[in-house]
Amino acid sequence: MEIDAKLSLVLSSDKVDLQTLLEIARLDPSADLKGCDFSNVDFGTLEAEEIDLSFCNLSGADLRNVRGRLNIQGATCAGAKLPINNVIGMSESQKRFRLKRDLLKQVALSAHRFYLPSRVAKDIVAHIDQKRPLVTCYRSHTEHAIVAQSIQSSLIGTCNERVDDLYRKRARDSRIRLIEISSALTPARLPLDHGNDLDDAFLRSLQSSETRLLFDTSVTTDYVSSVIDHIKRNSYYDRLSFQRLSAYSNSIDSLHIGLSHFVKLIADRTSPGITIFFMNGVSPFSNNTWTQIQRASHNLRFVWLVPSNMLYRDISANVKQNLLPSFVVIKPTDLVTKSDASDFIARIENYKKSGLIVSEECRNTILSHVGKSVADMKNVFLSRLMRIAANVSKSEDQIIL
Amino acid sequence: MSANSKKQRDIARVSLAEVPAVNPIEELAEIEIYKTQSVTDKDFCIGLVTRFASYGISCENWSYGAISRLKEATVKLNFENCTIDREGRYGDAARPQSLSATRTVKNSAEQFAKLHGKISLGGGISSAGALTSDNRGSVSAEAGRTSSAASTESYDYKDTISSIEAMPGGRWKIVDVFSDYLRGKYEPNEHLCKINISPDYTFGSVIASLYFYPKDITLELYENDTPSIKKLMKEKPNNVAVAKALIAKHLKEINPVDNNSRDGRIVIGMSRIDFKVNEDGN
Numbered sequence: 001m002e003i004d005a006k007l008s009l010v011l012s013s014d015k016v017d018l019q020t021l022l023e024i025a026r027l028d029p030s031a032d033l034k035g036c037d038f039s040n041v042d043f044g045t046l047e048a049e050e051i052d053l054s055f056c057n058l059s060g061a062d063l064r065n066v067r068g069r070l071n072i073q074g075a076t077c078a079g080a081k082l083p084i085n086n087v088i089g090m091s092e093s094q095k096r097f098r099l100k101r102d103l104l105k106q107v108a109l110s111a112h113r114f115y116l117p118s119r120v121a122k123d124i125v126a127h128i129d130q131k132r133p134l135v136t137c138y139r140s141h142t143e144h145a146i147v148a149q150s151i152q153s154s155l156i157g158t159c160n161e162r163v164d165d166l167y168r169k170r171a172r173d174s175r176i177r178l179i180e181i182s183s184a185l186t187p188a189r190l191p192l193d194h195g196n197d198l199d200d201a202f203l204r205s206l207q208s209s210e211t212r213l214l215f216d217t218s219v220t221t222d223y224v225s226s227v228i229d230h231i232k233r234n235s236y237y238d239r240l241s242f243q244r245l246s247a248y249s250n251s252i253d254s255l256h257i258g259l260s261h262f263v264k265l266i267a268d269r270t271s272p273g274i275t276i277f278f279m280n281g282v283s284p285f286s287n288n289t290w291t292q293i294q295r296a297s298h299n300l301r302f303v304w305l306v307p308s309n310m311l312y313r314d315i316s317a318n319v320k321q322n323l324l325p326s327f328v329v330i331k332p333t334d335l336v337t338k339s340d341a342s343d344f345i346a347r348i349e350n351y352k353k354s355g356l357i358v359s360e361e362c363r364n365t366i367l368s369h370v371g372k373s374v375a376d377m378k379n380v381f382l383s384r385l386m387r388i389a390a391n392v393s394k395s396e397d398q399i400i401l
Numbered sequence: 402m403s404a405n406s407k408k409q410r411d412i413a414r415v416s417l418a419e420v421p422a423v424n425p426i427e428e429l430a431e432i433e434i435y436k437t438q439s440v441t442d443k444d445f446c447i448g449l450v451t452r453f454a455s456y457g458i459s460c461e462n463w464s465y466g467a468i469s470r471l472k473e474a475t476v477k478l479n480f481e482n483c484t485i486d487r488e489g490r491y492g493d494a495a496r497p498q499s500l501s502a503t504r505t506v507k508n509s510a511e512q513f514a515k516l517h518g519k520i521s522l523g524g525g526i527s528s529a530g531a532l533t534s535d536n537r538g539s540v541s542a543e544a545g546r547t548s549s550a551a552s553t554e555s556y557d558y559k560d561t562i563s564s565i566e567a568m569p570g571g572r573w574k575i576v577d578v579f580s581d582y583l584r585g586k587y588e589p590n591e592h593l594c595k596i597n598i599s600p601d602y603t604f605g606s607v608i609a610s611l612y613f614y615p616k617d618i619t620l621e622l623y624e625n626d627t628p629s630i631k632k633l634m635k636e637k638p639n640n641v642a643v644a645k646a647l648i649a650k651h652l653k654e655i656n657p658v659d660n661n662s663r664d665g666r667i668v669i670g671m672s673r674i675d676f677k678v679n680e681d682g683n
Contacts, residue, residue, distance in 0.1 A: 003458055003647065003648075003651045004458050004459060006647055007458060007467055007644055007647055007648070010640055010643050010644045010647060011467075011622070011633065011637075011640055011641070011644050013640060016637050016639045016640060017639070018639050018643070021639055021640060021643040022643060024643075025643050025644075025646070025647045027643065027646055027647060027650060032646060032649075032650045033646055033665075034615070034663075034664065034665025035614040035615045035616055035649075035664055035665025035666060036615040036616055036642065036645060036646045036649060036665070037615070037616035037617075037618070037642060037645055038642050039638075039642075040638050041638050041639050041642045042638075042639060054663070054664060054665065055614060055616075055664040055665050055666075056616060056665075057616045074664060
């Protein structure tokens with residue numbers, strides 16, 4: 001192919017993946033890229049035995065996910081995101097510096113993800129036999145992910161134990177269904193006390209004869225798949241069904257209608273056993289709807305996970321009494337116990353092998369937050385970490401917190 | 402023998418021959434070094450001229466085209482049986498050893514107050530916008546006191562940018578002081594440098610090569626419905642980078658000069674001057 005044809009293909013191609021573009025241009029990463037201008041280029045997952053970018057301009061380029069021996073000798077790397085391993089041309093001190101910086105990032109992320117969700121999950125499991133719907137909340141997106149995972153895991157574990165137990169007792173109604181319903185909507189925007197119109201739609205669907213399922217049942221996460229695989233290997237999986245459903249539409253209307261169809265489907269079957277709905281980030285329905293659902297079936301349990309602003313915001317007494325079902329509210333605890341503080345320290349000390357040392361002073365600072373808010377403890381620790389990150393030196397091997 | 406007649410004899414002893422320059426991509430650039438009048442039996446001076454234009458690539462049906470130019474280029478001299486003189490290189494101006502600075506401190510209550518909005522008028526303004534009767538406003542004392550902290554500093558510094566700048570290792574970097582790319586003729590207005598002939602050698606040469614790095618290629622597209630390169634660079638930086646790499650490879654391929662250097666530089670022109678010292682004075 002001539003140069004003009006190749007050039008035309010490269011410039012007109014909608015594909016911006018570098019590997020594809022290099023293939024179109026028939027450029028060999030081990031020989032043809034030396035000394036070129038790759039500023040602000042995203043290398044993506046470019047894979048080659050050798051990628052020779054010596055004397056290139058790599059300012060602002062993202063090379064974190066390239067696979068192969070990377071040569072950057074003599075290259076301009078200001079603001080470039082480089083991989084740590086398999087790089088020729090990076091000095092030992094630069095490598096150490098980058099390793100330290102990455103280590104501090106990991107520590108910060110780990111500290112940021114420290115929550116106390118286990119108690120919430122335990123409380124939910126303890127109250128699961130109550131017919132009243134359960135509700136708990138999360139305060140950030142990170143906490144949402146962690147709490148949701150913890151509740152999934154606890155519910156699956158509990159259901160699994162119960163199925164085992166019931167099966168051993170040869171009980172007739174040994175079947176337990178666990179259904180997680182998550183919303184594609186931004187949960188914080190879902191209204192709690194603005195449910196009349198939506199409830200009407202919900203009820204109309206519940207009372208109709210149509211049982212069309214409006215959910216995409218194929219959606220599942222890696223985590224849930226792994227838990228199910230574990231259960232499949234170790235238990236009577238056929239007696240425990242787990243489905244994770246996600247609303248296919250961004251409309252709250254369709255979410256509620258879909259949910260009502262689903263509830264109707266379950267209730268119509270009049271099959272033995274109970275069905276637990278884990279409503280992950282879905283706005284709760286009204287008292288009226290809840291009454292209708294209970295009329296449809298007594299074997300349905302609901303666990304709602306909602307944003308904290310939904311649970312704690314100022315809701316009028318009228319709305320509370322007339323619109324909302326009488327939830328069992330499980331408030332996530334935010335106060336650090338001594339064992340929580342020790343867990344937090346242990347979490348940081350996991351990075352000891354990578355050269356991170358937790359000083360006595362840091363330890364005492366963390367322990368001084370016993371009885372105080374976990375958010376405060378994390379904030380104090382993270383600001384300390386940021387101070388240290390700003391002064392990290394290339395020469396020292398260890399980082400003392 | 403007078404000094405003058407000795408010089409005449411010395412000039413006669415060294416003969417210089419300009420070998421025709423090799424400029425394989427003459428659409429893009431060319432280089433030539435030439436002998437000057439300044440020749441003795443131990444040294445001689447050379448001159449340089451380089452010219453730059455653009456390299457166009459258009460497809461068969463002329464539906465679009467791309468123009469490549471160079472942001473900068475480098476001239477490097479290689480020596481056989483001779484060395485470059487320590488002094489007298491063109492574009493080798495010493496950097497200033499000191500910087501003279503002027504510091505101006507201004508105390509202006511009004512300026513400072515304008516900046517920080519701390520001047521307040523006594524009283525208020527009525528809703529209709531007219532000043533009320535007790536509004537005999539004046540600048541408040543607070544602004545007057547705090548304004549003493551205001552100061553400005555300015556430094557006067559003049560620097561000269563040369564389009565041909567000497568670099569270590571017998572190299573000269575060529576850039577355009579007015580444009581983003583090289584265009585037209587770049588020629589020192591005096592000798593490029595002085596070459597010292599190594600003792601005990603009767604012949605040798607100076608070889609000048611003109612090269613650039615692929616990262617110094619600029620790209621410009623011309624056609625009505627072709628998106629501008631700036632837009633493309635913003636939307637598809639990967640495509641533009643690969644396009645430039647492709648042009649660089651193409652320039653290497655059409656170039657008979659061996660371009661397998663470690664750092665990816667592309668040599669686009671060579672020029673040579675041979676010298677010979679005549680022992681017998683002929």
